[in-house]
Every structure is written in structure tokens, then in C-alpha cells.
Amino acid sequence: MLIVQKYGGTSVGNPDRIKAVATRVVATVRQGHKVVVIVSAMSGETDKLIRYAGQVSSNPTEREMDLLLSSGERITTALTSMAISELGQKAIAFTGRQAGIITDAVYTKAKIERIDADKVNKALDNGYAVVIAGFQGVTEDDEITTLGRGGSDLSAVAVAAALNADLCEIYTDVDGVYTTDPNIVPEARKLEKISYEEMLELASLGAKVLQTRSVEFAMNYNVPVVVRSSFNNNPGTLVTKEDQDMEKVVVAGVAYDKNQAKLTVMHVPDKPGIAARLFNTIAEANIVVDVIVQNVSADGLSADISFTVPKTDSRRALELAQRLADDLGAKGVDVRDDLAKISIVGVGMRTHSGVAAQMFGTLSKHGVNIMAISTSEIKVSCLIEAKYTELAVRVLHEEFGLNKHN
Amino acid sequence: MLIVQKYGGTSVGNPDRIKAVATRVVATVRQGHKVVVIVSAMSGETDKLIRYAGQVSSNPTEREMDLLLSSGERITTALTSMAISELGQKAIAFTGRQAGIITDAVYTKAKIERIDADKVNKALDNGYAVVIAGFQGVTEDDEITTLGRGGSDLSAVAVAAALNADLCEIYTDVDGVYTTDPNIVPEARKLEKISYEEMLELASLGAKVLQTRSVEFAMNYNVPVVVRSSFNNNPGTLVTKEDQDMEKVVVAGVAYDKNQAKLTVMHVPDKPGIAARLFNTIAEANIVVDVIVQNVSADGLSADISFTVPKTDSRRALELAQRLADDLGAKGVDVRDDLAKISIVGVGMRTHSGVAAQMFGTLSKHGVNIMAISTSEIKVSCLIEAKYTELAVRVLHEEFGLNKHN
Numbered sequence: 121m122l123i124v125q126k127y128g129g130t131s132v133g134n135p136d137r138i139k140a141v142a143t144r145v146v147a148t149v150r151q152g153h154k155v156v157v158i159v160s161a162m163s164g165e166t167d168k169l170i171r172y173a174g175q176v177s178s179n180p181t182e183r184e185m186d187l188l189l190s191s192g193e194r195i196t197t198a199l200t201s202m203a204i205s206e207l208g209q210k211a212i213a214f215t216g217r218q219a220g221i222i223t224d225a226v227y228t229k230a231k232i233e234r235i236d237a238d239k240v241n242k243a244l245d246n247g248y249a250v251v252i253a254g255f256q257g258v259t260e261d262d263e264i265t266t267l268g269r270g271g272s273d274l275s276a277v278a279v280a281a282a283l284n285a286d287l288c289e290i291y292t293d294v295d296g297v298y299t300t301d302p303n304i305v306p307e308a309r310k311l312e313k314i315s316y317e318e319m320l321e322l323a324s325l326g327a328k329v330l331q332t333r334s335v336e337f338a339m340n341y342n343v344p345v346v347v348r349s350s351f352n353n354n355p356g357t358l359v360t361k362e363d364q365d366m367e368k369v370v371v372a373g374v375a376y377d378k379n380q381a382k383l384t385v386m387h388v389p390d391k392p393g394i395a396a397r398l399f400n401t402i403a404e405a406n407i408v409v410d411v412i413v414q415n416v417s418a419d420g421l422s423a424d425i426s427f428t429v430p431k432t433d434s435r436r437a438l439e440l441a442q443r444l445a446d447d448l449g450a451k452g453v454d455v456r457d458d459l460a461k462i463s464i465v466g467v468g469m470r471t472h473s474g475v476a477a478q479m480f481g482t483l484s485k486h487g488v489n490i491m492a493i494s495t496s497e498i499k500v501s502c503l504i505e506a507k508y509t510e511l512a513v514r515v516l517h518e519e520f521g522l523n524k525h526n
Numbered sequence: 527m528l529i530v531q532k533y534g535g536t537s538v539g540n541p542d543r544i545k546a547v548a549t550r551v552v553a554t555v556r557q558g559h560k561v562v563v564i565v566s567a568m569s570g571e572t573d574k575l576i577r578y579a580g581q582v583s584s585n586p587t588e589r590e591m592d593l594l595l596s597s598g599e600r601i602t603t604a605l606t607s608m609a610i611s612e613l614g615q616k617a618i619a620f621t622g623r624q625a626g627i628i629t630d631a632v633y634t635k636a637k638i639e640r641i642d643a644d645k646v647n648k649a650l651d652n653g654y655a656v657v658i659a660g661f662q663g664v665t666e667d668d669e670i671t672t673l674g675r676g677g678s679d680l681s682a683v684a685v686a687a688a689l690n691a692d693l694c695e696i697y698t699d700v701d702g703v704y705t706t707d708p709n710i711v712p713e714a715r716k717l718e719k720i721s722y723e724e725m726l727e728l729a730s731l732g733a734k735v736l737q738t739r740s741v742e743f744a745m746n747y748n749v750p751v752v753v754r755s756s757f758n759n760n761p762g763t764l765v766t767k768e769d770q771d772m773e774k775v776v777v778a779g780v781a782y783d784k785n786q787a788k789l790t791v792m793h794v795p796d797k798p799g800i801a802a803r804l805f806n807t808i809a810e811a812n813i814v815v816d817v818i819v820q821n822v823s824a825d826g827l828s829a830d831i832s833f834t835v836p837k838t839d840s841r842r843a844l845e846l847a848q849r850l851a852d853d854l855g856a857k858g859v860d861v862r863d864d865l866a867k868i869s870i871v872g873v874g875m876r877t878h879s880g881v882a883a884q885m886f887g888t889l890s891k892h893g894v895n896i897m898a899i900s901t902s903e904i905k906v907s908c909l910i911e912a913k914y915t916e917l918a919v920r921v922l923h924e925e926f927g928l929n930k931h932n
Contacts, residue, residue: 135581142582169601175541176548176609184611184619188604191597195575198594203582205590213590218668262624 121286122154122244126254126276129163130293131350132196135203141291141350142203145249149209154244156283158254158276159200161192182227186256186266190216193253193272201251211249214240216256216264221275223257223265226406230257230265231333232274235282244283252279270331277334281341288343290330291350296357297322297329299522300374304513307523311372312355315362318372321465321499325375335359362467370468370475371520376509377461380410381434382492384426385441387417387451394448395425401440407433411461411494411503422450426492428503431457459491460509463501464516476500482519488512527692528560528650532660532682535569536699537756538602541609547697547756548609551655555615560650562689564660564682565606567598588633592662592672596622599659599678607657617655620646622662622670627681629663629671632812636663636671637739638680641688650689658685676737683740687747694749696736697756702763703728703735705928706780710919713929717778718761721768724778727871727905731781741765768873776874776881777926782915783867786816787840788898790832791847793823793857800854801831807846813839817867817900817909828856832898834909837863865897866915869907870922882906888925894918 125145132138141157148155169188173180180188194215201213220236243250254272257265267274273290280288295310297319302308314322316339324332329347338345338359348356366372388394395414402409410428417424429437434457441453462483469475476493479500483490488511492503504512517523531551538544547563554561575594579586586594600621607619626642649656660678663671673680679696686694701716703725708714720728722745730738735753744751744765754762772778794800801820808815816834823830835843840863847859868889875881882899885906889896894917898909910918923929 135578138582172541172601172605173608176544176605177612179612180608181611181617184604184607187600187619187621188608191600191604194593194597194600195578198590198597199578199582201590202579202586202594205587206583206585211587213593215593215670264621 122156122283123148124156124158124276124280124283124285124288126158126272126288126290127160127350128272128290128292129160129166131291132159132200133163135199138196138199139203141200142207144350145204146207146209149249155249156240156244156279156285157200157249157251158272158279159193159196159251160254160272162196165192165195183263186227187264189266190253190256190264193255197251197253204249204251209249210247211251212243213251215253216275217258219252219279221257221278223259223267225259225261225263225265227265229268229406230259232257232267232278235278237279237282240279240283270334273331273334274337277337277341277343277345280343281337285343288338288345290345290347292329292347293349293351294329295349295352295354296347297359297373299372300513300517301376304510305517305523308517309522311357313358313360313366314372315366315467316359317362317498318366318465318467319359321463321496322373322375325377325461325463325465325499325501330359366467367471368468369466370472371464371466371522372468373465374513374516374520374522375463375465376513378506378509379431380428380459380461380503381431381437381455381457382426382428382459382503383434383437383441384424384454385445385450386424386454387419387422388425388445389422389449398425398441398444399427401444402429402437405436405440407437411492411501413492428459428461428492458506459503460506461501461503462509462512462516463499464520465499467498469498478519479516482515483512486511486515528562528689529554530562530564530682530686530689530691530694532564532678532694532696533566533756534678534696534698535566535572537697538565538606539569541605544602544605545609547606548613550756551610552613552615555655561655562646562650562685562691563606563655563657564678564685565599565602565657566660566678568602571598571601589669592633593670595672596659596662596670599661603657603659610655610657615655616653617657618649619657621659622681623664625658625685627663627684629665629673631665631667631669631671633671635674635812636665638663638673638684641684643685643688646685646689676740679737679740680743683743683747683749683751686749687743691749694744694751696751696753698735698753699755699757700735701755701758701760702753703765703779705778706919706923707782710916711923711929714923715928717763719764719766719772720778721772721873722765723768723904724772724871724873725765727869727902728779728781731783731867731869731871731905731907736765772873773877774874776872776878777870777928778872778874779870780919780922780926780928781869781871782919784912784915785837786834786865786867786909787837787843787861787863788832788834788865788909789840789843789847790830790860791851791856792830792860793825793828794831794851795828795855804831804847804850805833807850808835808843811842811846813843817898817907819898834865834867834898864912865909866912867907867909868915868918868922869905870926871905873904875904884925885922888921889918892917892921
């Protein structure tokens with residue numbers, strides 16, 4: 121088999137842990153597999169670099185930010201390769217560029233456009249374990265880019281897809297994907313397997329175990345992904361295509377996301393094309409809008425348009441919305457960032473009705489007010505006040521039968 | 527003017543110092559100059575990375591070592607560029623590769639083969655201060671290399687030569703080039719100027735202020751270099767072509783080097799070509815041999831060949847010499863690493879006689895035994911026991927009239 125293994129920041133957090141990673145890699149090679157290793161920066165390293173940037177600049181240039189942050193992964197890549205060689209297994213370290221990871225030029229959150237895997241394939245054919253720096257790539261113009269927070273997951277899945285790997289293992293500091301955050305609900309269960317669609321919803325809804333785009337990528341290219349711990353040999357959670365077992369479960373997990381800001385453009389004159397203009401402007405700034413709600417205003421003559429964005433983008437979104445509001449003669453823009461999004465996810469929802477109503481009822485029964493709702497075929501999300509997050513997660517987890525004792 | 531400024535590890539040792547560097551760069555730009563900045567890794571960073579490598583491997587692969595070590599300079603390059611931008615001056619950061627620094631493939635001590643300066647020139651023409659990562663380059667095959675300890679000096683001088691810069695300023699934590707190490711002789715004087723030839727001898731003899739190869743490069747391309755402190759505005763020392771003033775001074779400086787190991791191949795049969803074979807073998811391993819002495823052996827029938835190498839290379843040199851000694855039927859190889867080399871340097875020696883004799887006499891008078899001698903037109907070096915180093919430096923500094931009070 122050809123196996124891609126990705127090790128996160130805590131798994132390579134110090135030289136001893138890097139040696140443990142090397143041991144696992146070599147064990148996998150000795151089982152007869154070809155292995156490609158993707159590594160993150162040592163935990164704390166990226167935060168240190170961001171802190172440095174903040175100390176020298178109030179608004180660091182994004183191009184230089186990427187040059188800065190990509191250094192962390194290069195360090196672990198070199199060290200991991202050395203540690204594998206030390207165990208008598210040939211190994212070679214590649215930067216994102218050397219591994220042929222070509223991205224667009226959107227600094228700090230670049231998208232992978234393609235992977236020129238020749239060099240990696242050649243090294244594998246020559247018996248090397250190949251270690252690749254995650255989180256980074258290079259544009260056609262030879263500029264260094266990074267893929268955004270959690271980007272190493274994406275590097276791993278994209279490399280697995282490009283190499284047509286049999287398996288992509290994501291090693292982290294938890295045992296797999298849980299029905300919800302075990303820090304909030306100690307009864308949360310580890311899932312044996314989960315569908316791409318469910319994982320995608322959970323990932324994008326704030327379950328931090330796998331980066332959203334990496335799940336999309338895995339789904340699109342049908343890459344089997346296993347999430348497991350680098351600190352033990354437990355089997356982890358397989359993320360794969362939907363099957364009949366999965367459909368029997370109505371709700372597979374409960375997710376929450378506190379990184380939400382809600383902007384409301386008030387009293388927008390009721391003219392066609394205005395919403396399109398607003399959301400085009402936001403999209404052009406590479407800000408992802410999540411929930412959108414449009415209401416008739418209190419005056420009955422105009423509309424209030426509300427939408428949510430990641431908190432980190434709220435300042436820029438506000439500037440853009442404000443400017444547009446002025447142009448349009450809207451009344452102004454209101455921001456709230458004390459909100460959280462709570463979601464239930466499960467492919468079984470497709471064939472079971474009443475799930476949304478059951479969620480609303482449960483929240484209501486515990487006095488949690490719902491401020492906006494969004495749904496898809498396999499999930500229901502509610503925007504609530506952030507202070508109710510833990511309560512909401514707990515009662516929904518119980519309500520949908522996810523606790524261990526069930 | 528086009529000015530290249532190089533800042534060493536202590537000058538960029540933390541975010542505050544990087545901001546101070548940015549202030550100096552911007553001040554230089556505002557005086558109407560174009561500025562290229564070469565930076566080293568933050569002080570301590572390279573040592574930390576080397577320590578990590580030692581923790582994961584007993585014998586780190588050199589290719590990966592270069593990938594590892596080159597990361598440090600990338601970090602300061604990005605941060606310095608951000609800090610300059612923060613002051614309202616356009617700035618752009620380039621890695622060694624992006625700056626077009628092409629080297630050979632001798633990892634950990636690569637030689638610069640050429641510099642493709644188009645990208646840098648274009649950025650300068652567009653009004654940017656250009657910040658380049660020192661110490662690193664890339665091979666034609668796209669492999670990352672480093673230039674060896676002190677390699678950022680070489681980066682600076684080579685870039686200055688390639689750009690035809692008017693001046694190359696080397697910013698460090700001392701005020702310039704001294705007549706000897708002020709830590710040993712408090713009376714040491716700062717030199718206003720010094721010739722390339724003298725600087726070259728001093729640098730290669732262990733005065734740590736400028737890396738040897740960078741001085742050679744400056745001499746070959748006639749790049750005026752100023753060594754000065756980044757912590758004050760003192761004028762520093764100009765390293766330039768020899769002039770008449772300089773010739774009046776017999777001895778410009780006293781240098782010492784404790785990083786010396788002496789190998790002796792004993793009882794080498796007296797056949798032609800043997801020395802050539804020995805030193806070819808050593809040279810092929812990229813080990814630089816310094817002093818060579820050949821004596822008739824005690825048995826009168828064969829020769830003892832002694833030579834010195836940097837201590838760091840002594841183990842490998844010993845292996846090579848040992849193997850050759852076995853082949854040749856020599857008696858064996860002896861190593862001593864408790865030696866130091868003391869040297870006096872000055873272009874005035876060319877026109878003054880008796881300088882060497884005066885040096886030997888001074889050392890002898892103070893009981894310092896001379897174990898080998900090597901000379902050039904402008905220097906005399908003596909190999910002595912390391913424990914006499916400070917004494918020898920002090921008495922020679924005094925003897926040749928270099929003390930401040932003279």
C-alpha cells in the first residue's frame with residue numbers, strides 16, 4: 121500500500137516526539153508499505169512567529185506572513201527526515217515547493233491548484249520515505265504561500281489524491297472523531313466511521329479535528345482518511361463514503377462554533393440586486409459568509425440583511441458592509457460577536473423527519489433562544505447566544521441518544 | 527548610492543532589535559539611497575536548530591541540515607521586511623532562492639556560483655527596500671544549500687558585487703576591526719581602514735569579525751566593505767584597496783585561532799607523489815588544510831608529514847589519513863588539538879625586514895615554544911600550545927606598537 125501519514129503540531133512538538141513519529145513511519149515501511157509523511161510546525165512555533173510579527177508590525181504584509189509561517193514546517197520536515205534516516209530507513213525532506221504543491225496567489229489562505237508529484241514518486245520508487253512540509257505551497261510565479269489554519273490536513277489529503285494513495289492517516293492528539301467535544305460532554309463516544317458529508321459538516325461547523333477543505337478534497341477524490349492518535353495504537357475513525365449502517369443513525373454528532381460574528385445591514389432599500397452586490401463585495405475580499413437571513417425591517421418598507429462571518433474577518437466585513445450601506449442609503453450596520461452556532465449532523469436525517477423540530481424544542485425547553493437557523497439535507501444549525509453553548513451541546517447530545525450509556 | 531547592509535544575529539536578535547534595524551534602513555532610504563538588506567538568523571536560533579538535529583540524529587544528513595538551518599534566516603527576512611513596511615517604506619522579502627543566489631551542491635558549505643539579480647533589481651527600481659535571507663542559496667537542481675558559518679557576510683558581499691553596489695555595510699555587535707581581540711587586550715585599537723589582503727589574513731586567522739570567503743569575494747570584485755556596529759552610529763572600519771598610508775604600518779593586527787588540530791603522518795616512506803596523494807584525498811573531502819610541515823623522521827629514512835585542519839574536520843581528516851597511512855606502510859597518524867595559531871599581519875611587512883625574527887624572539891623571550899611556522903608576504907603565523915594564546919597575543923600586540931597609548 122501507499123500510505124500518506126500526517127502528523128500535527130503536538131505529534132511533532134519536540135525532538136523526542138519527532139523520534140516517536142520516525143519510529144511509527146519506519147514500522148509502517150517495514151510492514152511493506154510506501155510512506156509519505158506530511159508534518160506541521162512544532163506546536164507553539166506558529167504562534168510564536170505570529171507573535172513576533174505582531175511585535176514588529178501592526179498590520180503585517182500577507183506575502184511576508186506566508187514566508188514567515190512556512191518556516192515552521194520546514195524545520196519539522198528536516199528534523200523528521202533526519203530522525204527516520206537515523207533508524208536506518210532512507211528518507212528525504214521536501215518543502216511544499218519541492219513536492220510540487222502549486223497554489224493560487226491568495227496569501228495566508230491559498231488554494232492548491234495542482235500537485236506535480238514526479239519528484240515524490242521518483243523518491244518513493246527509489247525506496248525513500250518522503251517527508252513533506254505541510255501547510256505550504258508555491259505559486260506559478262515562485263512566491264511562497266500558506267494554506268490557512270489546519271492547512272497541513274489539506275496538504276496530506278491533496279498529496280494522497282495526487283499519488284493515488286490507498287490511505288491517508290491524520291495523526292493528532294485525540295483518538296478520532298467524537299459525537300461531540302469530550303471536553304464539554306464526557307459521555308461523548310468515538311465514532312468508528314463517518315461519511316465524508318457528515319465529517320464535512322462537522323469540520324465546517326467547528327469540530328477542530330479535521331480542516332474543512334481537506335474533507336472536501338477527500339470526498340471529491342474519494343481518499344479514505346483515518347483520524348487517529350499519534351500517542352497510542354487505537355484504530356481511530358475512518359472517514360469514508362456513506363454506507364447503509366450510517367443511514368440508520370439519525371444524528372451522528374453535535375458541533376459548535378464560537379468563532380461567529382453576525383452583521384446586520386439595517387433598513388436596506390428594497391431594490392433588486394442589492395444582496396448580490398453586498399455578498400459579491402464580501403466574497404471578493406475572500407471572506408466566507410455562512411448563515412444569511414433577510415427580514416422585513418421594522419418600518420415595513422425596507423429589509424434587514426443579516427449574515428455571519430468568522431470573527432477574524434468581522435472587522436474587514438464591517439468596513440465593506442459599512443461602505444456599501446452608505447452608498448445604498450441603508451441605516452447602518454450592526455455587529456454582534458457574542459454568538460455561537462450549534463449544529464446536529466447526520467446522513468440519517470435524509471430519511472427521518474421531525475429532527476429539526478426536535479432540536480428547536482429541546483433548545484427552547486432549556487431556555488435557549490434561537491436567533492437564526494440554517495439547514496442542509498444532513499444538518500440543522502442554530503445561532504444562539506455564546507453563553508449557552510455548553511448547555512446546548514449537552515442537552516442535544518443527550519436528546520439524540522449520543523451518550524455512551526445508550 | 528546603492529548600499530547593501532548586512533545585519534548579523536545579535537543585530538536582529540529579537541523583535542525590538544529588528545525594529546531598530548528597520549529604522550536604520552528607512553533612514554538610509556530617506557537619505558536618497560537604494561538599500562538591499564541581508565539578514566542572519568536571530569542569535570541563538572541556529573544553535574537551537576543544530577541542537578534539535580543532534581537530538582533526533584547522531585549524524586544528520588547534510589541535505590536536510592541545510593533545509594533546517596536555512597529556516598532561521600527566512601524568519602528574520604520576513605520580520606525585517608514587515609518592520610520596514612510598518613514605517614511606511616515599501617519593502618519586500620526574498621529567500622536566497624528568490625534573490626537568485628545559485629550555489630554548487632556542497633551542502634553545509636556551498637559556494638556561490640552566480641547571482642541572477644533581475645528580481646532584486648526590478649524591486650529596487652520599483653522603490654522597494656529589498657530584504658534577502660543570508661547564508662543560503664539554491665542549486666541548479668533546486669536543492670536548498672547553506673554557505674557555512676558566517677555565510678551571511680558572503681551573501682552580502684556577493685549581492686553587492688552582483689548589483690555593482692557602491693558600499694557593503696556589515697553591521698555587527700562590535701564597532702569595527704580591531705588590532706586584536708579587545709577581550710584579550712583591552713588596549714586594542716579600532717582600525718579606521720584596512721586593506722583587503724590584511725583583512726583576509728585576519729579573517730582566515732580567526733578574527734571573527736568578517737567571514738574569510740566574503741573578504742576574498744570583496745577583494746576580487748573590489749567591493750568597499752564597512753564593518754560597524756548596529757548599536758551606535760560610530761563610523762566603523764573600511765575594508766578597501768591597499769594605499770600608501772597602510773604600507774607605513776608594519777603590523778596592522780594580531781590574530782589567533784584556537785580551532786586548530788595538527789595531524790602528523792609518521793614515518794612516511796620517501797617516495798614521490800605521496801604528499802600529493804595525501805592532500806588530494808583531504809581536499810576531495812572538502813577539508814581545508816592550513817600549515818604543512820615535512821620533516822625527516824627520527825629514523826632518517828622516511829618523512830613525518832604534519833598539517834593543520836579546523837578542529838571540526840579533524841575526525842574525518844584522521845580517518846582519511848589513517849587509511850592512507852595503512853596503504854603506504856607509514857607508522858601511523860598522531861593528532862593534537864591543544865594547539866593555537868598566533869599571527870601578525872600587515873602589508874608593511876613587504877617593505878620591512880626582520881619582522882618574523884622579531885616575532886619569534888618575543889615569543890621565545892616569554893617562554894612560548896613554536897611548533898610550526900607559516901608565512902606569506904604580509905603575515906607570519908606560529909603554531910603554539912593553546913594555553914599560551916592570550917599571553918602571546920598580549921606580548922606581540924605590545925611589541926609591535928599596537929597599544930592605544932602608542
